[in-house]
Amino acid sequence: MTISIVHYNVCPVCSSTIIHPALNAKDESVSGETFSIWQCDQCTLRFTQDVPGADRIGAYYKSEEYISHTNISKGLVNRLYQLVRRTTLRQKRKLVCKVTGKKRGAHLDVGSGTGAFVDEMSRSGWRTKGIEPDDGARKVAKADFNCELGTTDEFFRLPPSSFDAITLWHVLEHVHDLKIYLGQLKNLLNDNGRLIIAVPNFTSFDAGTYKEFWAAYDVPRHLYHFSPGAMAKLVETGGMKILSRKPMWFDSFYVCLLSSKYKNNGKTNWPGAAWIASISNLNALLHTTKCSSIIYVIGK
Numbered sequence: 001m002t003i004s005i006v007h008y009n010v011c012p013v014c015s016s017t018i019i020h021p022a023l024n025a026k027d028e029s030v031s032g033e034t035f036s037i038w039q040c041d042q043c044t045l046r047f048t049q050d051v052p053g054a055d056r057i058g059a060y061y062k063s064e065e066y067i068s069h070t071n072i073s074k075g076l077v078n079r080l081y082q083l084v085r086r087t088t089l090r091q092k093r094k095l096v097c098k099v100t101g102k103k104r105g106a107h108l109d110v111g112s113g114t115g116a117f118v119d120e121m122s123r124s125g126w127r128t129k130g131i132e133p134d135d136g137a138r139k140v141a142k143a144d145f146n147c148e149l150g151t152t153d154e155f156f157r158l159p160p161s162s163f164d165a166i167t168l169w170h171v172l173e174h175v176h177d178l179k180i181y182l183g184q185l186k187n188l189l190n191d192n193g194r195l196i197i198a199v200p201n202f203t204s205f206d207a208g209t210y211k212e213f214w215a216a217y218d219v220p221r222h223l224y225h226f227s228p229g230a231m232a233k234l235v236e237t238g239g240m241k242i243l244s245r246k247p248m249w250f251d252s253f254y255v256c257l258l259s260s261k262y263k264n265n266g267k268t269n270w271p272g273a274a275w276i277a278s279i280s281n282l283n284a285l286l287h288t289t290k291c292s293s294i295i296y297v298i299g300k
Helices: 057-061 076-100 116-123 133-143 178-188 206-214 228-237 248-261 270-286
Strands: 020-028 034-040 046-048 105-108 128-129 163-169 189-200 241-247 293-299
Touching: 020 206, 057 105, 076 116, 076 189, 076 241, 076 248, 105 116, 105 178, 116 128, 116 133, 163 178, 178 189, 178 228, 206 248, 206 270, 228 241, 228 293, 248 270, 248 293
Parallel strands: 105 128, 105 163, 163 189
Antiparallel strands: 020 034, 034 046, 189 293, 241 293
């Protein structure tokens, strides 16, 4: 039976008991509720405490503002997101090809949203399977891209060692059963395959600047808030290894624009947000681990 509220007494990644409150953040998208974010002193993971369980979390995704489930273009920030997405989809596809050494193959996209990346990969000749738990997003994917996305149940029924590439674009932070999912991802990857996971980085300059207003905390939908150290520990405990890290340059601008809006009661400080995003990216030029969002390329 699923528990309605999840309270952690130990770190979800390393099981340390040295955990404590770090800050409080408000759900700006749906409920307006405030949630406590805790931190583990052992592996540096942050996590949302007393988060709604899997049986209740769905209500916190029901908003026209939640772009990954709706494809909305209302508002300048969302229109810019849609414009930039055409570029980032191509970049992601090229990254998959580069790290796998394949121009086409078997690909699994977990947390496909409205199916844009599944469509991008399929049109490039990859045999792509998409998984998306939200029924509304699956319907949008069918209507917009004619993509038949699978459910979470299907994810756990897929045959082992069947994929050359598995991608999770800002998905892992949403998954309740973190270690179970990671185990299944390893199980589905073939011996030479690559697991590609993108997550926000709360140790970035923009996160430190906006603090509790940092949009990538996105409570309670984001259950975990990863540092590079926490990701390394998670991958290690899952019996895999991080092969490389890649920056996500556009993410910092999108996150800073939203963060500025949250901090200034709905009014975005465009020059200020762009400046903070630029500094964040400059910091990441020499150290990828300082980027606002990081892509982790993982192998067995």
